[in-house]
Amino acid sequence: MVHLTDYEKQMLDGQMGKFKQKAMQFIVRYAEVLGAEELCQISRATLFIGAQHYLDCYAEDTDYKKIFSEFYLCSDEIVELGEVSECCKTQTCAACCDLREYERTHLSREFHERNRKYLEATKEMGVKIVDSCTPYYVGWVPMMGEHFVTTESSNVVISNTIFGACGNSDGVEAAVCAAITGRIPKWGMHIKENRYATCVFTLDFEVETQMEWDLLGFTLGRLLPKHEVPVIVNGLKNAEINRMRQLCASLSVTSAAEICHIVGLTPEAQTLDMALGGKKPRHQIHVTEKDMEESLSILCDKGSSKVDFVSIGCPHISLDEIREIALYVKGKKLPEGVELQIWTDYATKEMAAVNGYTKLIEDTGAALLTGSCPIVMREDSHRHATAMVMFGAKQAFGIRHQTKVPVYYGEVFSCIDAAYNGRWEEG
Amino acid sequence: MNTFRLKARGAYPGIAEGPAVVCPDSIAGNSGALGDTDGVIYEKGNVNYGVCINDAILVVPCAKGSNGFSAHFKGAQIAGVKPAGWISTRMDARLGVAVASMGIPAVTDFADDEDPVVKIKTGDWIKIDGATGEVLITFKY
Numbered sequence: 001m002v003h004l005t006d007y008e009k010q011m012l013d014g015q016m017g018k019f020k021q022k023a024m025q026f027i028v029r030y031a032e033v034l035g036a037e038e039l040c041q042i043s044r045a046t047l048f049i050g051a052q053h054y055l056d057c058y059a060e061d062t063d064y065k066k067i068f069s070e071f072y073l074c075s076d077e078i079v080e081l082g083e084v085s086e087c088c089k090t091q092t093c094a095a096c097c098d099l100r101e102y103e104r105t106h107l108s109r110e111f112h113e114r115n116r117k118y119l120e121a122t123k124e125m126g127v128k129i130v131d132s133c134t135p136y137y138v139g140w141v142p143m144m145g146e147h148f149v150t151t152e153s154s155n156v157v158i159s160n161t162i163f164g165a166c167g168n169s170d171g172v173e174a175a176v177c178a179a180i181t182g183r184i185p186k187w188g189m190h191i192k193e194n195r196y197a198t199c200v201f202t203l204d205f206e207v208e209t210q211m212e213w214d215l216l217g218f219t220l221g222r223l224l225p226k227h228e229v230p231v232i233v234n235g236l237k238n239a240e241i242n243r244m245r246q247l248c249a250s251l252s253v254t255s256a257a258e259i260c261h262i263v264g265l266t267p268e269a270q271t272l273d274m275a276l277g278g279k280k281p282r283h284q285i286h287v288t289e290k291d292m293e294e295s296l297s298i299l300c301d302k303g304s305s306k307v308d309f310v311s312i313g314c315p316h317i318s319l320d321e322i323r324e325i326a327l328y329v330k331g332k333k334l335p336e337g338v339e340l341q342i343w344t345d346y347a348t349k350e351m352a353a354v355n356g357y358t359k360l361i362e363d364t365g366a367a368l369l370t371g372s373c374p375i376v377m378r379e380d381s382h383r384h385a386t387a388m389v390m391f392g393a394k395q396a397f398g399i400r401h402q403t404k405v406p407v408y409y410g411e412v413f414s415c416i417d418a419a420y421n422g423r424w425e426e427g
Numbered sequence: 428m429n430t431f432r433l434k435a436r437g438a439y440p441g442i443a444e445g446p447a448v449v450c451p452d453s454i455a456g457n458s459g460a461l462g463d464t465d466g467v468i469y470e471k472g473n474v475n476y477g478v479c480i481n482d483a484i485l486v487v488p489c490a491k492g493s494n495g496f497s498a499h500f501k502g503a504q505i506a507g508v509k510p511a512g513w514i515s516t517r518m519d520a521r522l523g524v525a526v527a528s529m530g531i532p533a534v535t536d537f538a539d540d541e542d543p544v545v546k547i548k549t550g551d552w553i554k555i556d557g558a559t560g561e562v563l564i565t566f567k568y
Binding site for chain 1: 436438439453455456457458459460463464469470471472488489490491492493494495496497498499501502503505506516517518519520521523524525526527528530533536
C-alpha cells in the first residue's frame with residue numbers, strides 16, 4: 001500500500017480537478033507495481049511527446065484529448081486537458097521531426113502538421129517546446145539530490161551520474177503523469193541505498209576519443225549483469241561532458257543501467273569505497289580490447305561501399321562540436337545524392353547561425369537539423385538510403401531495427417569523410 | 428503432465444495464461460525494436476526476432492534500452508496486439524510503467540534461485556496469478 005500525504009490524497013480524490021486526479025491515479029498504480037511505499041516530489045521533467053510513432057495506432061483525425069486521456073493518463077474517460085505542475089519545470093524531449101525542415105528529411109507536410117498540432121496542445125499545458133535529448137546543454141540541469149523524470153534514457157544516466165540528481169528510466173506515461181502531479185514513486189534511483197555500485201569494471205586499455213567512449217558504453221552495457229549498478233575504476237582519458245554523453249547514451253542501449261559511477265570523476269564515486277557504499281561488489285569484470293572489438297562488429301558492417309545517408313548527432317551535439325565540424329567541412333562539397341544530417345537542438349542551432357557555423361556546414365550541402373534523429377523519425381526518413389553511416393552507437397544500433405541496408409559506424413570525422421567521399425572505407 | 432510452480436511478487440492483479448516467449452536479454456525499448464502496430468519483435472539479435480508478442484506470456488529479466496519501452500507496447504496494445512501477461516525476474520522502471528499502463532497481469536521479483544528466464548523455456552504453457560504471484564509452468568517437452 002502506498003502511503004500518500006494529505007496533498008496527494010486530495011489530488012487523488014479529485015479535489016484538484018479530473019486532469020490531475022487521473023494522472024495521480026496512474027502514479028499510484030505505477031507505485032504499486034514497483035512496490036514503492038511513498039511518492040517523492042519532482043521538479044524537472046522532459047517528455048517524449050508530439051506525433052511520436054508509438055501513436056501510429058490512432059487514426060490521423062483522432063481528437064488529441066482522446067489520445068492524451070487514453071495513452072498518457074491511461075483513462076477510458078476523456079478528460080479536459082489541464083496544466084502540468086507549477087513545481088515541475090517541464091519541456092519536450094526529442095521530437096518526431098524537425099519543426100521546420102520536414103521536407104529535407106523526407107517527411108510529409110501532413111505528418112509535420114500533426115506534430116505541430118499536438119505540440120501546440122502540449123504548450124497550452126505549460127510544457128516548453130525544446131525538442132532536445134541533451135537538455136543539459138540548454139539549461140535543464142538538475143542539482144545533486146534533485147528528483148526528476150526524463151524520457152531520454154541517456155539523460156537518466158547523465159543526470160544521475162554527473163549531476164548526482166535522482167531519477168529512474170520511467171516511461172512516457174509515467175513521465176507525463178509525474179509532470180502533471182509533481183510526484184513520482186520514491187523507488188530505485190530516488191533512494192540512496194539503491195545508487196551504490198555493485199559491479200566493478202576494470203579496463204585493460206584506455207579510451208580517449210569520443211568514439212572510444214561511445215563504444216565503451218555500449219560494451220559495458222553488454223557485459224553488465226542484469227539489475228546491477230556499474231562503477232568504472234580506470235582507463236578513461238580526456239573526460240568531458242560530450243564524451244560522457246556518448247558513454248551514457250550507449251550504455252543505456254545495451255542495458256537497463258540508470259547510473260554509471262566513475263571513480264575520481266563522478267560525485268558519488270570520489271573513491272571506489274564511496275561508490276560501493278562500503279560493501280563488497282557482487283561482480284568484478286575486466287573489460288578487454290576484444291570486448292570492444294566485438295561491440296564494433298555489432299555496430300559496423302564489414303567491408304567498404306558507396307554510402308548515401310550519413311547522420312551525426314546522437315545524442316544531439318553541442319555548439320563546440322558543431323564548430324569543429326564546420327571548420328572541418330569548410331569549402332567541401334557533398335557528392336550528388338549523398339545526405340549528411342547533423343543533429344542538435346534549436347537553441348544551439350541559433351547560436352551556430354550567429355557564429356557562422358551553420359552557413360559553413362550548409363554551404364557544403366549538409367543539413368544542420370534540430371530536435372529529432374533518423375531513429376525517431378522512423379523509416380519514412382531513411383527508406384531511400386542504400387547504405388548508411390551513423391554516429392553514435394545508439395543510432396548505429398537502433399537504426400538496424402528499421403533497415404536492412406548496410407550500416408557503418410566509426411570516429412565522428414571518419415563518418416563525415418564518408419559523406420564527402422560518398423564512400424565508407426573499412427579500417 | 429510435467430508441471431512446475433514458482434512464486435514471487437504479484438505486481439499487477441489478474442489471471443492470465445498463454446505460451447511463454449522467453450527473452451533472456453529482454454526486448455529493447457528503442458523505436459522500431461517492437462512493431463508499434465503489429466507487436467512483432469524486430470530487434471536485431473533478439474532470439475525471438477520476428478515473433479509476435481500477442482497473447483504470449485512475456486518472460487524477461489527486466490526491460491532495457493530506450494525509456495520509450497512502455498510506449499511501444501502500449502501503442503501495440505491500442506492497435507489490438509498485446510501480451511497476455513508479464514513475468515520479469517526483477518521489476519524496473521521501464522517495465523513498471525508498461526505494466527501499470529497496459530493493465531496486464533504481472534509477476535516479478537523472483538528469488539535468486541528461481542530465475543524465470545532460466546526455469547521457463549519458450550513454448551512452455553504458463554498460467555500466472557498477478558494477485559498472489561503464483562506461476563504454473565507446464566513444460567512443452
